[in-house]
Amino acid sequence: MRTPDVVPDPALPARVTVYEVGPRDGLQNEDVTLPADVKVAFVRRLRAAGLPIVEATSFVHPRWVPQLADAEEVMGALVDDAPSLPVLVPNQRGLERAIALGVRHVAVFGSATETFARRNLNRGLDDQFAMFEPVVRAAVDAGIAVRAYVSMCFGDPWEGPVPRDQVVAVGRRFADLGIDQLSLGDTIGTGTPGQVVALLDAFNAAGLPDDILAMHFHDTYGQALANAYAALRHGVTTFDASAGGLGGCPYAESATGNLATEDLVWMLHGLGIETGVDLDLLVATSQWMATQLRRPPVGRVVAALTG
Numbered sequence: 001m002r003t004p005d006v007v008p009d010p011a012l013p014a015r016v017t018v019y020e021v022g023p024r025d026g027l028q029n030e031d032v033t034l035p036a037d038v039k040v041a042f043v044r045r046l047r048a049a050g051l052p053i054v055e056a057t058s059f060v061h062p063r064w065v066p067q068l069a070d071a072e073e074v075m076g077a078l079v080d081d082a083p084s085l086p087v088l089v090p091n092q093r094g095l096e097r098a099i100a101l102g103v104r105h106v107a108v109f110g111s112a113t114e115t116f117a118r119r120n121l122n123r124g125l126d127d128q129f130a131m132f133e134p135v136v137r138a139a140v141d142a143g144i145a146v147r148a149y150v151s152m153c154f155g156d157p158w159e160g161p162v163p164r165d166q167v168v169a170v171g172r173r174f175a176d177l178g179i180d181q182l183s184l185g186d187t188i189g190t191g192t193p194g195q196v197v198a199l200l201d202a203f204n205a206a207g208l209p210d211d212i213l214a215m216h217f218h219d220t221y222g223q224a225l226a227n228a229y230a231a232l233r234h235g236v237t238t239f240d241a242s243a244g245g246l247g248g249c250p251y252a253e254s255a256t257g258n259l260a261t262e263d264l265v266w267m268l269h270g271l272g273i274e275t276g277v278d279l280d281l282l283v284a285t286s287q288w289m290a291t292q293l294r295r296p297p298v299g300r301v302v303a304a305l306t307g
């Protein structure tokens with residue numbers, strides 16, 4: 001079978017936005033550093049497969065993430081499609097680099113825990129906002145769309161369970177800066193559906209409705225698709241995923257790949273939910289990327305459709 005049998009659920013939304021993170025979250029954690037023209041081709045193929053948003057690269061310090069040190073070259077080739085291609089920017093230096101290339105959509109990335117803030121951003125939980133505030137203000141003033149990530153929402157490898165009110169407080173601070181979307185990250189993939197529902201309830205109670213939220217699940221413990229389904233039932237309509245299940249985070253112990261885009265799309269299409277994604281083109285893209293990386297894709301649907 002190349003497509004799922006469709007049984008719609010009237011309680012679920014008619015359409016979902018799949019936010020593709022493979023070229024950024026995926027490639028930032030691969031041992032093989034790909035040439036810029038392969039990254040550009042990857043982004044173009046993902047867009048041609050119908051993905052509405054593709055996070056293209058990262059304007060962080062090249063010493064911190066050498067795999068994406070060619071961000072200028074990659075975005076320089078893709079600028080015509082800039083509104084659909086967000087990029088990570090941690091600070092003003094990152095934003096300046098992105099603006100110089102005509103970027104129209106950026107993402108800042110904060111941590112819900114002190115330890116990960118220090119390891120990933122070289123500053124504490126509070127100080128991270130001193131870095132983000134001017135970036136978000138400048139981007140909003142320039143009419144650039146801004147997403148904010150909160151990492152370690154469901155558990156932290158150094159601190160263990162993360163109190164929900166601590167996660168909500170970080171998300172609330174981002175929302176108060178005027179960001180367009182807040183993506184809640186299960187960076188190490190330990191979360192389970194009950195936690196997802198409880199966290200979404202807590203965000204809603206703090207005045208942040210599901211339509212400003214996106215979910216970003218890593219699949220380290222095999223929970224990502226179940227968690228996405230729980231969030232979908234709750235009312236979330238934007239999900240981050242990575243073609244072929246590429247990914248991880250170089251600064252988070254035990255973070256492996258993101259939820260595979262093909263697995264998410266298979267479930268959504270089976271539920272009769274529109275995504276705009278052509279699954280065959282997407283699978284062909286993940287297969288091609290696997291040959292570039294010289295390793296098989298980890299996503300289950302890609303494996304099933306190409307085996």
Ligand code: HMG
Nearest residue numbers: 059060061064090093094109120121122149151185187249
């Ligand atoms: P720092 O060392 O504190 O930076 O790093 P600084 O402001 O002190 O500057 C030091 C030097 O770096 C200066 O150069 C700056 O110009 C330069 P010098 O004067 O010494 O020659 N510099 C830069 N150069 C290029 N681009 C920049 C930049 N910024 C400073 N943007 C910093 C602070 C935030 C820069 C560093 O910690 C960093 O780059 N961190 C990035 C870590 C990262 O990318 N992690 C992976 C992404 S997060 C993730 O994957 C999680 C997510 O997927 C969600 C989830 O799963 O939960 C989003």
Ligand code: MG
Nearest residue numbers: 025187248249
């Ligand atoms: Mg991630």
